Amino acid sequence: MSDWTAGRGRHHRSRKPVSLAKEQEQGNGPARGRALHRAVPQLHLHLLSGKGARPWRALGRHRRLIVLGTLIGLMSAATSLAQPAVIGGLVTAVQEHRPIKGPILFGAALFITDAILNALHSYAIGLAGENIVFDIRNTLASRLLRSRFRAYTGWEEGDVFARLVSDTIIARSAMTRAIDDVINSGFLVIGGVGLMAWVDPVLLAATLICLGVTSVVSLLLARGVRRVSVRNQTDNGNFGSALLRVLSALPTVKASRAEAREAEGIESIAKEARKSGIQLTVLSSLLDPTMSIGTQLALSVVIGLGAARTASGAMEPADLTAFILYLFYLVAPLLTLFTAIAQFQIGRASIERLAELGMIEVETDRQADRTAGRTRIAPFLANGYEAGMVFDRVCFSYPRSDKVVLDQVSFTVASDGLTAIVGPSGGGKSTVFQLIERLYDPVSGAIRIDGVDIADMPLNQLRSVVGYVDQDHTLLRGTIRDNLTYSAPYAGDKDIAEALRMANLSEVIAALPNGLETELGDRGAGLSGGQRQRLAIARTLLQTPRFLLLDEATANLDSESEKALRDSIAAISEFCAVIAIAHRMSTITQARQIIVMEEGKVQAVGTHAELNERNVLYRRLAKLQELSDVAS
Ligand SMILES: Nc1ncnc2c1ncn2[C@@H]1O[C@H](COP(=O)(O)OP(=O)(O)OP(=O)(O)O)[C@@H](O)[C@H]1O
DSSP: OOHHHHHHHHHHHHOSOOOHHHHHHTTTSHHHHHHHHHHSOOOOHHHHSTTOOOHHHHHHHTHHHHHHHHHHHHHHHHHHHHHHHHHHHHHHHHHTTOOOHHHHHHHHHHHHHHHHHHHHHHHHHHHHHHHHHHHHHHHHHHHHHTBOHHHHTTSOHHHHHHIIIIIHHHHHHIIIIIHHHHHHHHHHHHHHHHHHHHHOHHHHHHHHHHHHHHHHHHHHHHHHHHHHHHHHHHHHHHHHHHHHHHHTTHHHHHHTTOHHHHHHHHHHHHHHHHHHHHHHHHHHHHHHHHHHHHHHHHHHHHHHHHHHHHHTTSSOHHHHHHHHHHHHHHHHHHHHHHHHHHHHHHHHHHHHHHHHHHTOOBOOOHHHHHHTTOOOHHHHHHTTOOSSEEEEEEEEOOTTOOOOSEEEEEEEEOSSEEEEEEOSTTSSHHHHHHHHTTSSOOSEEEEEETTEEGGGSOHHHHHHHEEEEOTTOOOOSEEHHHHHTSSOTTOOHHHHHHHHHHTTOHHHHHHSTTGGGOEEOGGGBTBOHHHHHHHHHHHHHHTOOSEEEEESTTTTOOHHHHHHHHHHHHHHTTTSEEEEEOOSHHHHHTOSEEEEEETTEEEEEEOHHHHHHHOHHHHHHHHHHHHHHHHO
């Protein structure tokens, strides 16, 4: 017997629940958790804690690099500001027939220093930007993976995708380039204005009047840019959602001949994004001409007024040269300043969208938080609780819905044996599984394992003792081995072989040229429906669960495979509780107990013989099932 079955044999022999604390010490608990923790990238939990993941915090974490980059930028700006004075000095030296070698060499050194500082400045700010994007993406992705299922299902996948991919890039610019540009250009503008005031206050007053009006217009434009960019980013998110919706159902789209219809729908959403994108472009591109008009006007006034003042002797020609150069130097940073303000406004919209995503509710381990890992199982058992699972008057409605899906549902599942859940479609069978996995919590009532309310159990612990094969038997892109070991990453070859054997997959895998290393496509493409289902079952078996939940697990199997799997279930249920939403009579009749559910209520519980005798609904279901089994 392999370690795999030996481990479960222990559960069976004792007939007592191996304390969950003990399980923690063994493969399913913190030891594995620690190993996993080492294996996965460091999650930025400090950013995830509290009220949510706030993108602005990422800025704080990299402030040193940003401050360093900005300081280098300011030094570069200072060297830029010195350049007109040096050129002015050169003009004076030429006028006065003094040696010009010194000013030329000094000017060249200034240009080279400026260029080097500029490069360093760009590198530091660029690096900070990449670090910030990395941090935000990492933090948000971790938070999404830990989000409450009910909170996550309220989001559209495409929108989440757009926020994580494109909003982070836009936010990067706001948090680095835009802030840096505002500081640097602001410094250049203030410095330039100061120097111009020192050269000639009269000319400066004329310049400021010309530039002042255009500056006010530019600021108004920047505010408009923000408003439109929120709309544009939402439109882009809608486009992503629409695309993901159809691409994830491409076979259905084709089979329904809906390509043209869907393409039309996507086109209209893309048109909305284009419309707001154009509005954004119009507003952004108005910034340049607005500033140009102001500059042209200022330049004309400065040249005219300056020439008059030079002619009247109120101003030296060298001062006029320096003033005009300062004006040129002022224009570029002024333009950068307003563009940066607009850029910052666009980025703010993205940061707000990321912050919304960062507020998504995450799963919490109440028990883990309260007792820091200590288990409360022993006292409960001492009070006489039986090993196994109990549904105690559980009521449930899905979020954003008034419909009562489970109404006072009560039943007990022993720690081994097969329990079949049957009932008409929509009766709440799959919902029972979702509550056991704690994808949702009951509205009232409790689910207990070995006497402990699962709401008080660390989620990692709960999900390691409960194995879940969902209705869609979801597989991921990757090799068969990756899929098999998904919930038990350190499973050895012996255990893998055992799980494959029990799921009746050994021969199928052996027949593949690359065996376990065969690559599967999205959602397990490359295997048949039945093979995918059995692979999902083998994956869950490798997790060595104490409770194995099979949702319609035998629906896709041919008679031969189904028989093999039925035998496996019988073997597994010797040392593990199997709860199956069953649709075939062969599975139902072998169950130790059958729970009949209808419209969210437990109608009856018993064996096949008992229910066949006293429950009308069961008799009807059994008859229908027998007919469909004969037909298939
Ligand atoms: N995510 C959801 N949000 C809102 N209502 C839901 C959701 N999932 C299921 N329901 C509703 O809950 C009820 C029970 O669904 P459930 O899937 O548990 O039934 P079921 O017995 O497993 O049905 P089937 O045999 O067809 O799979 C149904 O009325 C369904 O419409």
